[in-house]
Amino acid sequence: MERYKRFIIFSIVFLIGGILHVVLREVDFTACFSPLFYGVLVIVWEMLVDDQVIDRRVRTLVRGIVFFLGMYFLLQICRYRLTNGNSRFFRYAYYIPMIFLPLLFFYITIYMNHQKNDLPDKRLNLVSVPAWVLIPLIMTNDLHQLFIRLDDNL
DSSP states (O other): OHHHHHHHHHHHHHHHHHHHHHHTTTOGGGTTHHHHHHHHHHHHHHHHHHTTOOOHHHHHHHHHHHHHHHHHHHHHHIIIIISTTOOHHHHHHTHHHHHHHHHHHHHHHHHHTSOSSOOOOGGGGGGGHHHHHHHHHHHTHHHHOOSOOOOTTO
């Protein structure tokens, strides 16, 4: 029953955050409200879930997911509030959490289906190779324009 209460509370808080984002959109002192609010909400969620996850590997992956979600919210603040969306670095860095989050979720599903002593096949580690190849290509896009072509005004 406690788990359902937490789910309902988090759902209500999440909806309140969305409503406040729309209501406070034009108020100056709340410019970074949504990314900060949802970043704190993700951290609180991780603290509540952390003690319930028994498997050390899954707990580490959940912490990685929280890290990349936090990175996403921080990059959103930097990109839109500090540089008004004109920074190529923040635009490219946005793709780092977008690439690693699905990968971490994939590994969580793999580890949740195995017993503690039963390790998954080592070949599953090859799934992360494209991510590690894409990140340097994305971050050096200005040199080769292979990933995305941007106008000169960005």
